[in-house]
Amino acid sequence: MTAEATTPVLRAEDVTVRFTGRDATVNAVNGVSFTLDPGEVLCILGESGSGKSVTLRALMRLLPARRTQLSGRIELAGQDVMAMSHRALADLRGTEVGMIFQEPMVAFDPVYTVGRQITETIVRHEGTSREEARRRAIDLLDRVRIPSPERRLRAYPHELSGGMRQRAMIALALCCNPTLLLADEPTTALDATVQIQILLLLRELQRELGMAVIFVTHDVGVAVEIADRIAVMYGGKFMETGPVREIMRNPRHPYTQGLLSSTVHGSLRGKTLEAIPGSPPDMTRLPPGCAFAPRCRFAEPGCETPPAATQLTPQHMVRCIRAA
Amino acid sequence: MTRAPDAKDGALLEVRELRKYFPVRGGILNRAVGWVQAVDDVDFDVLPGEVLGIVGESGCGKSTTARLLMHLIRADAGRIAFDGEAVRPDDAAGLRELRRRMQMVFQDSYSSLNPRLPIEDTIMFGPKVHGVSAAEARERARELFSLVGLDPAQFIRRYPHELSGGQRQRVNIARALALEPRLLILDEAVSALDKSVEAQVLNLLLTLRRELGLTYIFISHDLNVVQYMSDRVLVMYLGKVVEIGPTAEIYERMQHPYTEALLSAMPSMDPDRRTETPPLVGDPPNPIDPPPGCRFHTRCRFAESVCSRAEPRLGPAAGQDRANGAGHLVACHMRVAGSGHSQAPART
Numbered sequence: 001m002t003a004e005a006t007t008p009v010l011r012a013e014d015v016t017v018r019f020t021g022r023d024a025t026v027n028a029v030n031g032v033s034f035t036l037d038p039g040e041v042l043c044i045l046g047e048s049g050s051g052k053s054v055t056l057r058a059l060m061r062l063l064p065a066r067r068t069q070l071s072g073r074i075e076l077a078g079q080d081v082m083a084m085s086h087r088a089l090a091d092l093r094g095t096e097v098g099m100i101f102q103e104p105m106v107a108f109d110p111v112y113t114v115g116r117q118i119t120e121t122i123v124r125h126e127g128t129s130r131e132e133a134r135r136r137a138i139d140l141l142d143r144v145r146i147p148s149p150e151r152r153l154r155a156y157p158h159e160l161s162g163g164m165r166q167r168a169m170i171a172l173a174l175c176c177n178p179t180l181l182l183a184d185e186p187t188t189a190l191d192a193t194v195q196i197q198i199l200l201l202l203r204e205l206q207r208e209l210g211m212a213v214i215f216v217t218h219d220v221g222v223a224v225e226i227a228d229r230i231a232v233m234y235g236g237k238f239m240e241t242g243p244v245r246e247i248m249r250n251p252r253h254p255y256t257q258g259l260l261s262s263t264v265h266g267s268l269r270g271k272t273l274e275a276i277p278g279s280p281p282d283m284t285r286l287p288p289g290c291a292f293a294p295r296c297r298f299a300e301p302g303c304e305t306p307p308a309a310t311q312l313t314p315q316h317m318v319r320c321i322r323a324a
Numbered sequence: 325m326t327r328a329p330d331a332k333d334g335a336l337l338e339v340r341e342l343r344k345y346f347p348v349r350g351g352i353l354n355r356a357v358g359w360v361q362a363v364d365d366v367d368f369d370v371l372p373g374e375v376l377g378i379v380g381e382s383g384c385g386k387s388t389t390a391r392l393l394m395h396l397i398r399a400d401a402g403r404i405a406f407d408g409e410a411v412r413p414d415d416a417a418g419l420r421e422l423r424r425r426m427q428m429v430f431q432d433s434y435s436s437l438n439p440r441l442p443i444e445d446t447i448m449f450g451p452k453v454h455g456v457s458a459a460e461a462r463e464r465a466r467e468l469f470s471l472v473g474l475d476p477a478q479f480i481r482r483y484p485h486e487l488s489g490g491q492r493q494r495v496n497i498a499r500a501l502a503l504e505p506r507l508l509i510l511d512e513a514v515s516a517l518d519k520s521v522e523a524q525v526l527n528l529l530l531t532l533r534r535e536l537g538l539t540y541i542f543i544s545h546d547l548n549v550v551q552y553m554s555d556r557v558l559v560m561y562l563g564k565v566v567e568i569g570p571t572a573e574i575y576e577r578m579q580h581p582y583t584e585a586l587l588s589a590m591p592s593m594d595p596d597r598r599t600e601t602p603p604l605v606g607d608p609p610n611p612i613d614p615p616p617g618c619r620f621h622t623r624c625r626f627a628e629s630v631c632s633r634a635e636p637r638l639g640p641a642a643g644q645d646r647a648n649g650a651g652h653l654v655a656c657h658m659r660v661a662g663s664g665h666s667q668a669p670a671r672t
Contacts, residue, residue, distance in 0.1 A: 047518035048489075145605075162382075163607040164635025191381035192545065192589040197602040218518065225460075225598055244595045262523035265593060266551035266575060272530075273552075275523035279488040 008035040009180050009212040015072035017051070017058050017236075023283040028054040030109055031072070038179065041206060041213040043223040043244075045259075046233035049280050052216045055233070056182050059214070076127070077179065083267070087243060095125045098173030098211075101238035102185040104165040107172065108157040115153025115170050118175050125176045140171040145199060159196045163194040167201070173276070174205065181206070187222060195320035199225050220263050232256045235281050235291025252318045255292045290320070298322060333403075335369035336539050337426075337509060342366040344388055348612055358612045362388040364563040366402075367638065370507065371650060375533070375540040377554030377571070379547060379586070383611045384560040385419075386543045390511045393541070394428050395419050407464070407506075423455060427500035431512035433492035437484040443495045444469075444480040450502045462463045463520035468498040473528060490521035494528065502632070509541045514549065526553065547590050551575055557648065562611050562619040565638055569652030579641045579654045580622045618657065630657050630664035642669070 017029035029051045057063050058070055061081060071227070074081040093099065095116055101107055108117060109125070112150040117138065119133040134153070136269040141149035144167040148303055157165060166186060173181060187195040194213075202291055203226055206213050217223050224244060231241040232253065240253040251257045258276040287293060293303035302321045310323045343663040344363040347356035370376050378386045391397045393404065395413060404411045406504055411422055430436045434640040435444055447468055448461040458466070469476040472494040484492055493513065500508055510529070514522045526549065532538060542553050550557060557574040559567045559582065567580040578584050585603035592598060604623050609615060615622045621631035634657070641652040657663040 047520060057672065089396065161610075163605040191608065193381065193585060193602070193604045194607055196589040196591070196599055197605065200602050202601065219353055221593055224593055224595050225591050248593070248595055259519060262520050263593075264523065264546075264548045264552045266548060269571075273527050275527055277521035277524070279490055279521060280518060292436040313468070322581070 007254055008212075009038050009040075009077060011075040012037040012059065013072070013073040013075075014060055015055065016070070016072060017054050017063065019063075019067055020069065021067070026283045027286050028236055028283060029058060030286070032233075032236075032238055033072075034231065034238065034241065035090040036180070036212050036214065038212055039206075039210045041215060041226055041250055043227035043230045043239045044214065044216045044233055045218070045220065045223050045230055046216075047218055047280050050233045050281055051236035051283075052218075052233050053184050054236075056184050056214060056216050056294050059182065060097060060099070061089060081235065094178075095167070095176045097180045097182060098176070098178035098180055098288065099182045099185045100166075100169050100173045100184070102188050104162075104169040105157060107169045108165070110157055113154055113156055113158070114172075115155075115200060118153075118172050122175050128253070137171070140175055141168070143205070144168070144171045144174075145197075146171070149150075163189060166190065166194075170198075170205070172204065174209070177209065180212060181211050181213045183213060184214075185217055188217070188219070189230075195222070196225075202226065204221050212321045220260065232259065235286055236283065237291065238318060239292065239318070239320070240316075242313075246313075246316050250316075252312065252323050253292075254296045254298050254322075258295075334372060336372040336407060337370040337541075338403075338405040339366060339368050339370075339393070340403045340637050342392055342404070343400045344385075344392055344397065345400055360611050361545045361614055362611065363392060363399075363561045366563075366565050367433070367561075368558055368565060368568060370541060371556075371625060372506075372540060373533075373537060373539055374555040375542050375553050377550035377557040378541060378543045378560060379545065379550050379557060380560035381545065381586075381608050383562070383608060384446065385563040385611075386560050387511055389560070390428065390541065390543055393509060394426060408656070420454075424503045425505050426507045426509065427503065427505040428509040428511060429496050429500050429513040433489055433496055433516065434484060436496055437499075439484055442481045442483055443487070446484075447495070447499050447502050448638065450499065454503060465498075466503065468501055471501070471532070472496075472498045473524075488521075490517055490525060492516060493525055496527075497528070497532070501536070505538075507539045507541065511543045512545065515541075515544060515546065529553070533567065547587060559586065562609065562614045564619055565653075565655065566651075567641075567654045567656075568619065568638070569654075570650065573641075573652045577641075577652075579652075579659055580620075580656050581624050581626055581658075585623075590646070618655075626658060626665075626667065628657075628665050635665075636660065636663070 013033045015029055015032045019026040019028055032055055044052045059074055090174050115137055118137040122128055122133040122136055137153060138149045141152055145165060146152050146167050215226055227244045230247040231238045232242050234255050240256045251260055261274040262276055276295050281291050287303040290307050293299040307319050307321045309317050309319050310318055325597040342363055343365055345361050348358040350357040382414050392399045398413055406422055412418055414449050445515040446466050451461040451464055466476040469479060474494055514525050544550050553569060554571050558565055561582050562572045588603040609622055617632040617634055618636050621627040636655045636657045638653045638655040641654045644651050656666040658667045661669045
């Protein structure tokens with residue numbers, strides 16, 4: 001599948017998000033551009049405060065309007081998201097675009113049963129009959145491997161275990177066959193044996209339904225399990241993007257290299273970990289040039305101007321003067 | 325790791341038949357309607373100078389175990405001995421002394437520091453309670469800041485909210501070290517940190533252990549980190565120890581089906597060797613009224629009728645001559661001769 005031959009599901013250009021407060025302005029996202037092909041899984045990998053979740057929410061304009069300055073261009077299935085009315089946006093969320101979060105209790109209303117919330121979504125967006133919607137809901141719960149789906153439809157969210165709730169949320173997100181799924185750390189709160197089940201389920205559903213997915217995570221291991229392409233984010237920018245194999249085997253940005261070498265695995269036993277010194281940047285006071293420069297062991301005077309994106313290959317981009 | 329057979333006598337911490345059930349209350353009379361069997365007959369030793377990792381999924385009892393060891397909550401039954409001396413839960417002076425020699429670092433670096441105190445005062449607090457003069461406690465606080473890699477001149481008067489998560493966790497480690505303990509219990513101490521910062525703190529912990537001759541109980545849900553840190557690993561499932569042994573034994577020659585499943589749920593880190601089938605289906609069962617017999621039998625692909633009837637005891641793993649303090653022990657009917665499981669070895 002070549003990029004030229006297909007129309008992208010999503011095109012983001014120079015997306016910038018600032019949160020203005022009384023004392024400071026948080027530069028959360030500082031010019032993110034990318035395109036997403038149909039059926040492609042992009043993982044945004046970053047640490048806390050890197051702007052990964054804000055980017056995801058900005059794509060659907062889900063940030064509090066009063067305190068947020070959002071700029072750039074976002075085009076979803078040919079429509080200009082930035083120009084859409086609230087009504088049109090509400091129609092888009094849940095039909096073209098499904099969303100899942102880390103904490104399923106936020107996605108569900110605690111006072112209605114799971115079944116009612118799924119059927120209501122189907123009726124609201126597609127205008128089908130309640131009976132038809134119920135049949136679809138049972139089918140969906142079955143598809144996300146929830147045992148005895150008819151009984152679970154009558155359950156309230158708090159009556160389900162963590163893994164089941166996450167499955168139910170996936171069912172809710174998929175109920176109108178979205179072309180794009182936005183996933184914000186959906187497996188982070190889960191135990192290892194449940195996390196892998198949910199990842200495998202998402203991978204399988206993604207293949208079956210041909211959805212494009214943007215998956216935000218801080219966990220390299222999770223990204224490797226699910227991504228086609230990885231975007232490494234730091235200081236509100238994509239520092240490096242590339243196919244998952246390329247990023248894992250040939251990381252070119254010093255931050256990506258540091259992140260991979262400080263991710264602990266067993267074979268490092270007995271060796272001192274190559275940690276990145278210092279801590280992540282304060283987003284209210286980002287350095288003028290490369291945001292990673294203060295922690296980078298290769299930093300040089302040239303890093304004080306923002307590094308341009310260098311395309312090493314058509315798929316592999318890195319934002320570092322050493323690669324230019 | 326090689327140890328003399330009498331290593332058991334030299335255990336720094338000995339835990340025997342430790343048990344804690346929490347009542348589940350309900351109904352109009354608020355009576356106990358069920359029991360969460362959080363920790364049920366747990367036995368293990370911690371040897372001087374080692375790092376004992378404890379792994380398991382949420383609800384397996386690993387944090388409750390830590391709290392029981394610190395006597396933050398009272399055990400229903402069991403014996404704990406520190407450095408050969410039995411710990412008596414009603415002896416207040418003895419407990420204070422125990423908590424001097426055994427300290428804990430928690431996951432949430434913010435809530436374990438007093439937000440209204442400069443961090444220096446937090447660190448001085450423990451020594452002062454234990455009778456050290458203010459001047460001496462201040463001197464010690466400065467040394468501790470340097471020890472955990474924070475510049476005293478820059479940090480000492482700061483408040484917790486002025487620090488990053490990694491810096492706060494360094495302060496918590498300094499606080500725990502202020503009383504010169506022998507044993508540190510690290511309960512998910514690096515789990516909330518970003519990966520780049522986590523590596524710094526892990527390096528610090530291993531340096532401190534080497535320099536101060538510390539012993540750690542390292543509790544984590546992150547199996548990679550536990551493998552990196554630990555000399556021995558204890559695997560818990562629903563309040564029970566299912567397997568314990570040297571790290572390499574547990575990670576390469578595990579004998580309990582749960583340990584195997586847990587380890588194969590680790591992401592591969594290799595895009596060409598992605599996991600294809602989940603090692604387990606479903607969620608861990610509710611720890612309220614757990615399954616009878618082997619608690620894992622409801623999710624175990626080898627389960628037979630004996631597994632739901634009888635509870636397997638922790639015993640020497642295959643290839644182990646006898647149970648010593650550092651040996652490989654497993655609680656599974658498949659490993660016990662004559663247990664009635666079809667895969668059990670023949671009785672000799």
